[in-house]
Amino acid sequence: MSSIDLEGLLQAIRTVSGLEREWVGLHEPIFQGNEWEYVKECLDTRWVSSVGKFVDRFEIELAQYTGTQRAIAVVNGTAALHICLQLVGIQANDEVLIPTMTFIATANAVAYCNAIPHFVDSEEKTLGLDPKKLENYLDRICDLRPEGCFNRDTGRRIKAIIPVHTFGHPVDLDELVKVCDRFKLELIEDAAESLGSFYKGRHTGNWGRVSALSFNGNKIMTTGGGGAIVTNDKDLASLAKHITTTAKVSHPWAFNHDRIGYNYRLPNLNAALGCAQLEQMPEFLAKKRAISQKYHQVFNQVQGVSFFLEPEFSRSNYWLNTILIDRTEVEQRDKILERTNSQGVMTRPVWTLMHKLTMFENCPKMDLSVAEDLEKRAINIPSSVFLAEDDES
C-alpha cells in the first residue's frame, strides 16, 4: 500500500493553483502591462520585422536586467545555445559536457555543431550539474594537454560545458567555474529557465563566457517565441549579432556575407511583447516566489513527497515548482501524473534523460545515478504567475 494519498496531493496542488479552475496549465503567460500598447505601435509604425526600436530596446533592457554587458535577441533559446557554442569555438567532433537531465534543446544545439554531447550527472541540492562529482570524473578520464582537455577513451577534445539552471534553480557556479578553469573548459550557461534567478546575489548568465536565455510561451516571461544571448564580452556580443544576422556585412545596398550565418534575429513584433513583459519581471518574481512559499507550506502536510526548495546560495525564480517523491514511493509517480492530468491539473515529470534517447544513446557519459533517481521522483506542478493573483481575489 502506498503512503501517498492521491486525492490529498491533488487537493494540495489545487489549494495553490485554484480550487475552481477546470483546467490549469503548467506555466501560462499573463499580459497585463504595456503589451497591447507596444505591439500595436509595431503595427501602426509597420516595424514588425527583424529591425526596429523594440529589438534595440529589448536588448538594452535585458542586459540591464541581467547585469550583463550585452544581450542579443534571437528567435528562441535553442538558437541562442547554438550560437553560444559557435562563439566559444566548438568544432565538429568536440565533446561538450551537458547534464543528461535537461530539455532536448541543450543536446540538439551541440548536435547542430556536429559536436558530441557528453552526459554529466546532477545533484539533488540544485537539480543541476554536480561540480564535485564532475571534477572527480574528469580527473579519471581526461588528459590535460597544452591545447586543451582530451577524453582518453574517445580521443576527442572536451571543449565546453553547459550547466542548466533547472526549473530556475542555479547550479553551484563558483564550484563549477573552478572545474572549468582547471580543465580548460569554456563555460556556457543554459539560463533558458532562470531569468530572474540569482546566484550569490548576481543574476545567472554572468558566469558563462556567453549564456542563453529563452522567452518561449511557457517561461516566466515570453515573447511568443524568443531567446537571447547575454555576455560580458563585447567582442563576442558583436560577433553574436553578426552571425545571427546572416553574417551580412554592413553596407547601404550591397549584400555581402563573410561567413556561414543564421537568420536568427528576433522580430520587432516579438521584442515589443518582450519589452512589456520585462517591465513586469519584479512583479512576476514576487508572485512566483509567493506561489512557491504557499506550495511549500501546503506540501508540508502531504505524506510521501517534499517540495523542492532553492539552494541556500541562490534566489530562484521558481520557474516550475517541483515536488520530489520519497524514494520508497517512486512507483506512484505515473499514478500521480495520470490522476492530476486527468483532473485538469497539469503536471509532468522531468524530461526523459538525454542519454536514454535513441539519437544520443551512444554518446559518452559518466555515472548518472542521481539524475536517474531524480527522474523517478521529480514532478513539476502548475506555476503560472497569475495563480498568485487568483488567490488574492
Add this chain to the structure above:
Amino acid sequence: MSSIDLEGLLQAIRTVSGLEREWVGLHEPIFQGNEWEYVKECLDTRWVSSVGKFVDRFEIELAQYTGTQRAIAVVNGTAALHICLQLVGIQANDEVLIPTMTFIATANAVAYCNAIPHFVDSEEKTLGLDPKKLENYLDRICDLRPEGCFNRDTGRRIKAIIPVHTFGHPVDLDELVKVCDRFKLELIEDAAESLGSFYKGRHTGNWGRVSALSFNGNKIMTTGGGGAIVTNDKDLASLAKHITTTAKVSHPWAFNHDRIGYNYRLPNLNAALGCAQLEQMPEFLAKKRAISQKYHQVFNQVQGVSFFLEPEFSRSNYWLNTILIDRTEVEQRDKILERTNSQGVMTRPVWTLMHKLTMFENCPKMDLSVAEDLEKRAINIPSSVFLAEDDES
C-alpha cells in the same frame, strides 16, 4: 559619356514611388486588414506561442491559397529551406544545385546540412535557373548510376536542386522537372519570393516535392519573421511538422524525442499577423501588378535601362520590381545606386553572387556568365504595395 540620365531615372522611379516622399524603402509592409484584431486576440487569450488557433488556421489557409495539400509554418524561410533539404534526404557531402544568383539563405541551408552548394547559371528570361544550360552541363559532368547522379569531378552525389523564383518570377518549371527526372534530382522550390506567383496557372511551390516560403518583413506579406514549408506529400508534411517541433513524440506529459529536431515552429502571435495578411493577398497582388505596369510605362521613356517583365508562361507577384541596365552602360550601376539611395529612394543590386563569397568560393560551379552579366545590370526599385494607393489618392 553615359546615355543614362541619372536625374531622369530618379524621376521615373519617383513618378511611381511617390513624388513627395522623403524616403521610400524597397519593400515595406502594410497593415490595413484584421491584423490588430487577430494579434489582440492572441494577447487577450494568452495564446501567443508555438501552439494556437492562428497557427492552425494559417497553415490551412496557406495550403488553400497555394493549392498545395499541406503547409507547415516555421520561424523563417531559411528554416523552411533547411527542413526541406532534410525532408528529401540530403546527407553530409551531397551536392545540391542552386543558382549562384540568390539570397544567402539558399546556400546557407545547404551548408547547415553539411552538404555542398553547386552553383548554376541563370537565364535572362526568368532571372532564375536555365534548365537547358543546366542539362547540357550535367550531361558533361555527371555519371548516372542506379543510386543517383554523381559528379565525376568530385565523386560526390548530386542529390537535389533548388530553383529560386527570383524577385517573384517563376523559373521554367516544366523544363526543369524534365531535367530533374532525367538526372534523378529531388526538386525543392525556393518560393520565398513568389507567394502569389503562378506558373502556367498554378501557384509556385507545387512542382517541388517540398517548397519553402518566406514571410519576412520585406516580402509581399509578412508575419514579422516567418516562413512555411508547402508540399503535396502528406507523409512529408507530417514529418516536417514533427522535425520542426523538436521531434517530440506526442504524449500527455512525457518528453520523448525520436530524432534530432528543431525549434522552428512559428509563434501564434506571428501567425495571427499572417492570417490577416493572407486575407489581403488578392488586393496586394492587384496593387503590385498595377505598380509594375506603371513602372513599365515610365521606363519605356528612360534611355539605357529596361524594365524586367514576367516570363510569358507566368503570372508574377512582381515582388521586387527590377530594371536592367543596357550592357553598354553597366559602369553606371553604382552611380545609379548611389544617386537614388542618397536621395531617399532605396534601390539595390542583386545579391553578391554566391560563388564569389569567401565561404563558398571553392564550391563546384558551372559557367556562370549570364548570372555575372545580370549582376552587373539588375537593380531593384521600390515596390511596396502601398505605393499603388498613394497614387490613387
